[in-house]
Amino acid sequence: MAGDIELIRTPLAxxxxxxxSQAVLHQGTLHVSGQLPVRADGSHSVEEPFEAQAAIALDNLAAILEAAGCTSDDLLKVTIYIAGIQYWPAFDRIYAGYLGEHRPARAVVPVPQLHHGYLIEIEAQARSGR
Structure with missing residues (x-):
């Protein structure tokens, strides 16, 4: 059964x-686990502003996509958890900068808190040619 499941791992996230796992590839779909704004070297950014945290979480997502042979253009669905709806406009602006013209399905979910006190977590599904 597990033979058709590929676990994705990159030191760049x-x-x-x-x-x-950082992500799991199964039957042409990549499932990316929730990415907090923890840097690839393990350092935390919990004291940094929302914009910096969002960029780090998106960088993690991009690194995992690349490790799986995908790009942001392969994203199918993205779910973003933010600790406060007031961050929605800033996130939308940063996200649009990362994705350009590509517009996958998306949900932005305001939550009361996230692990370690972070302000954002991002999970995603993407298509894969593997």
Whole structure:
């Protein structure tokens, strides 16, 4: 059964902090685990402004996509958890800068808090040619 499941791992994104993979590729779909704004070297950014945290989380997402042979143009669905709806406009602006003309399905979910006190977490699904 597990033969058709590929676990994706890259040192260019934050290592998993628990019992999960950065991403899992199965039947042409890449499932990217929630990415907090933890840098690839493991350093935390919880004290940094929302914009910096969003950029780090998106950088993690991009690195994982690349490790799986994908780009942001392959994104199908992105779910973003933000600790406060007031960050929605800033996130939308930063996100548009990362994705350009590509507009995957998306949900932005305001939540009361995230792990370690972070302001953002991003998970995604993407298509893969593998």
């Amino acid at each position: 934050a290592a998993p902090g628990g019992h999960y």
